[in-house]
Every structure is written in C-alpha cells, then in structure tokens.
Amino acid sequence: MPTYHVWTVGCQMNVADSQRLDLSLERMGLERVGQIDEADVVVVNTCVVRQSAEDTATGLLGRLGKDRANHPGRVIAVMGCMVGPDQADLKRRFPQVDVWARPQEFQPIVDIVGARTGLSTEGCLANLTPHLPDVSTFVPIVHGCDKFCTFCIIPYRRGREMSRPVAELVDEVTRLIGRGVKEVTLLGQNVDSYGHDLRPRVDLADLMEELHEISGLKRIRFLTSHPNDMSRRIIRAIAELPKVCENVNLPFQAGDDRILAEMRRGYTRAQFMERVHEIRETVPGVTLTTDLIVGFPGETDAEFEQSLLMLEEVRFDKVHSAAYSEREGTYASRRMPETVPREEKKRRLGAANDLQALIQTELNADLVGLEFDILVDGETRGRLRGRTRGDKLVYVTGGGPALGETVMIGITGASPWSLVGDLRATQSQKELVST
Numbered sequence: 001m002p003t004y005h006v007w008t009v010g011c012q013m014n015v016a017d018s019q020r021l022d023l024s025l026e027r028m029g030l031e032r033v034g035q036i037d038e039a040d041v042v043v044v045n046t047c048v049v050r051q052s053a054e055d056t057a058t059g060l061l062g063r064l065g066k067d068r069a070n071h072p073g074r075v076i077a078v079m080g081c082m083v084g085p086d087q088a089d090l091k092r093r094f095p096q097v098d099v100w101a102r103p104q105e106f107q108p109i110v111d112i113v114g115a116r117t118g119l120s121t122e123g124c125l126a127n128l129t130p131h132l133p134d135v136s137t138f139v140p141i142v143h144g145c146d147k148f149c150t151f152c153i154i155p156y157r158r159g160r161e162m163s164r165p166v167a168e169l170v171d172e173v174t175r176l177i178g179r180g181v182k183e184v185t186l187l188g189q190n191v192d193s194y195g196h197d198l199r200p201r202v203d204l205a206d207l208m209e210e211l212h213e214i215s216g217l218k219r220i221r222f223l224t225s226h227p228n229d230m231s232r233r234i235i236r237a238i239a240e241l242p243k244v245c246e247n248v249n250l251p252f253q254a255g256d257d258r259i260l261a262e263m264r265r266g267y268t269r270a271q272f273m274e275r276v277h278e279i280r281e282t283v284p285g286v287t288l289t290t291d292l293i294v295g296f297p298g299e300t301d302a303e304f305e306q307s308l309l310m311l312e313e314v315r316f317d318k319v320h321s322a323a324y325s326e327r328e329g330t331y332a333s334r335r336m337p338e339t340v341p342r343e344e345k346k347r348r349l350g351a352a353n354d355l356q357a358l359i360q361t362e363l364n365a366d367l368v369g370l371e372f373d374i375l376v377d378g379e380t381r382g383r384l385r386g387r388t389r390g391d392k393l394v395y396v397t398g399g400g401p402a403l404g405e406t407v408m409i410g411i412t413g414a415s416p417w418s419l420v421g422d423l424r425a426t427q428s429q430k431e432l433v434s435t
C-alpha cells in the first residue's frame with residue numbers, strides 16, 4: 001500500500017486543510033505514516049505569514065531535494081500560502097517539487113498521486129469531514145480575506161472571501177459530532193465577515209444559532225475576529241447562546257493611530273477600545289486574546305510605547321506578538337522600506353513579551369481557588385489537559401475524567417501560560433458529566 005505524510009506549518013486553517021487532504025488520500029487507499037522518510041507521497045503545507053515559517057518549509061524542500069536519489073518515485077507536493085497564482089519562480093527554485101497547489105485546492109495533488117500510483121481518485125474529494133477528528137476540531141467557514149492590510153500576504157495567496165453555505169456547515173458539524181467531536185472552532189481569516197457573500201445574506205450569529213441546535217455539540221468557538229466586522233449581533237450571540245464560549249481573539253496589531261493607518265487596519269485606537277468595552281459589557285467574564293506586530297516600518301520608540309500602553313490598558317489574556325517581517329508582494333514591501341533595525345525589533349518584542357508575561361501571571365494567579373468547567377481534550381506527559389470556556393489551558397492533577405468529558409475543576413496553581421487544577425465532586429460537576 002502506498003504511504004503518505006502531510007507536513008504542516010502555520011495557522012489553524014492550514015491544520016484544517018491538512019486534515020481534509022489526509023482524508024482524501026486515505027480514501028484513495030494510501031496509508032498515513034508518521035515519518036517523512038517512510039512516505040511515498042510527501043505534502044508540504046506551507047505558511048508565508050512569517051519569514052521563520054517560510055524558512056522552515058524551504059529548508060524541508062531543500063532536504064527532500066537532496067534525498068531525491070533515495071526515493072526516485074516519490075511524489076513531492078507543496079500546498080498552502082507559499083503557492084500564489086504565478087508559480088514560475090517557485091518551479092525554477094524548487095525543481096524537485098512535482099506539484100503545486102493553492103490553499104484548499106486538493107485536486108492537483110490527488111490527480112498526480114492517482115496517476116503515479118494507479119489508484120482511483122473517484123469520490124475522494126467529496127464531503128471532506130475528517131474521519132478521526134480530535135475532540136476539539138477546526139471547521140473552516142470562510143476562506144480568503146478582503147481586507148488587504150498593508151503588511152499581509154494572505155489576501156494574495158488565499159484569495160477573496162468565500163463563505164461556505166450554512167446547510168453544508170450544519171451537515172459537516174453533525175457528522176463531526178457523530179465521530180466524537182464535542183467542540184468546534186469556526187475558522188476564518190476574518191471570521192466576522194462570514195456570510196456577506198451568501199444569498200440570502202447571513203452572518204456569523206445566524207450560523208452559530210443554527211449550529212447551537214446540534215445535539216451533542218458542547219462548545220462553539222470562532223477565530224479570528226476583525227474589530228470592524230465584529231457586529232453587535234455577533235457580540236450578543238456570544239452572550240446569549242450557551243454553547244458559544246466567552247473568548248474573543250481581537251487583533252489590535254499596533255497601539256498608535258499613525259501606525260494603524262499605515263497598516264490600513266481601518267480603525268483607530270479609540271475605536272478598538274470602544275469595541276473592547278462593548279464586548280466586556282455585553283459578555284460577562286469574557287477573555288480576550290490579540291495579535292501584535294512590533295517594528296512596523298517607520299514605528300518610532302514613542303509609537304511602540306503606545307502598543308505597550310494598550311497591553312496595560314486592556315490586559316489581554318493572551319497575546320500573539322511578532323516582529324514585523326517584510327513579505328514580498330505586499331503593499332508594505334513595495335512602498336514602506338524597513339526602518340527599525342533587527343536588534344531594535346528584538347528589543348521591542350522582548351519588552352512586549354515581558355510585559356504580557358507579567359499581566360498573564362497576575363490574571364492567572366487571580367483564578368487560583370476558583371472553579372471552571374473544562375473540556376478534556378488531550379494528555380501531555382501523563383497529565384490530562386483541557387480548556388476553560390475562556391480558553392485557558394488547564395492540567396488536571398490525579399485521575400478522573402476521560403477524553404471528551406466536560407468536568408468542573410478547582411484551580412490550585414497558575415503560571416503565565418497555564419493553570420493546574422483537580423477534579424471537584426460538586427453538584428455542577430455531576431450535572432456537567434451527565435450532559
């Protein structure tokens with residue numbers, strides 16, 4: 001039986017794409033292997049949002065090229081954000097690659113695998129719901145992005161926004177529940193813009209209402225929001241639908257208005273803060289996470305300080321911070337020469353991370369002694385782990401719950417990155433376990 005390995009780097013959207021490609025290759029009759037060395041078909045699912053992710057993928061392609069002589073019949077495929085509409089340059093740089101596929105375009109890959117192995121491709125791309133999904137699974141609901149922030153390559157690689165129909169998503173989530181899933185995270189580069197391109201027009205709140213009715217589904221999350229598209233309706237849906245978790249990822253990217261305008265984010269600091277207040281007022285106990293870029297072209301020390309002030313003011317529960325890295329093909333790479341030296345970017349990133357670690361230490365310490373229901377979704381080094389509705393990672397001490405159970409945990413310890421807790425024999429626990 002021919003074997004395959006899908007190697008993945010990047011965001012949750014890439015993870016979801018890889019799971020779907022896994023399924024189509026298995027339907028064709030290929031067997032998944034854990035090591036690239038053992039695979040007859042190697043798929044490299046790439047990300048180019050950061051230089052480090054791109055370097056990791058190109059490094060792997062280099063190694064696969066050198067190893068070509070040992071695997072002359074192997075299919076090497078590349079998919080994901082590295083693959084734009086014009087592939088001539090990529091083909092010249094990486095002649096060892098047999099096939100290139102843009103995000104969510106699985107057809108070219110299954111075609112070449114079918115031709116090389118003689119396996120039929122018929123039906124392998126229909127209804128790509130993962131067979132053995134995790135308890136908590138990603139479901140892409142809108143592909144692409146229409147925003148064109150000046151630093152971002154995603155709209156050029158993933159294309160314009162395209163929403164999946166509500167009925168298709170309800171069907172997919174129902175099938176996932178039948179396969180053991182308890183929690184879904186609805187994915188979109190700009191998830192709040194879901195549905196504007198569908199007719200009749202719907203929005204994320206409509207979709208969450210529909211999914212909420214699915215029996216067996218315990219929790220609904222969504223990623224990533226855009227401050228301008230997070231409507232009052234969506235915020236109310238988080239507050240009113242019990243299965244929707246009180247956790248919002250709302251990237252601010254920079255704390256200074258001039259930098260926000262240069263980034264073409266479409267909001268000011270004050271408008272962002274207004275949205276934060278609205279969410280916190282409407283959704284009690286909500287946790288907020290965000291994304292931050294430091295060292296954007298032209299960012300002065302004083303402008304960077306505004307980002308630090310923003311961290312202090314909002315006190316996010318988690319921050320994904322990164323130093324600006326120029327992405328070829330973006331507006332910023334064409335028009336905004338880099339001005340912040342590498343060492344200075346490193347210093348700013350360190351300062352932002354140190355401040356945020358302090359904030360998370362304080363926020364998490366405040367949770368010790370409280371009780372939260374967590375969905376047990378895995379195990380790390382012999383300890384069960386799960387997440388609160390606010391997306392706090394909790395390790396469970398001692399025995400107790402099983403994978404997929406929702407249980408009440410008393411928090412006994414905290415670090416900036418996770419919590420530790422034990423199972424509480426409370427009334428609420430019994431109620432939750434029986435759900």
Ligand code: SF4
Nearest residue numbers: 145147148149152189
């Ligand atoms: S909203 Fe901006 S940063 Fe996010 S994917 Fe779209 S263009 Fe990129």
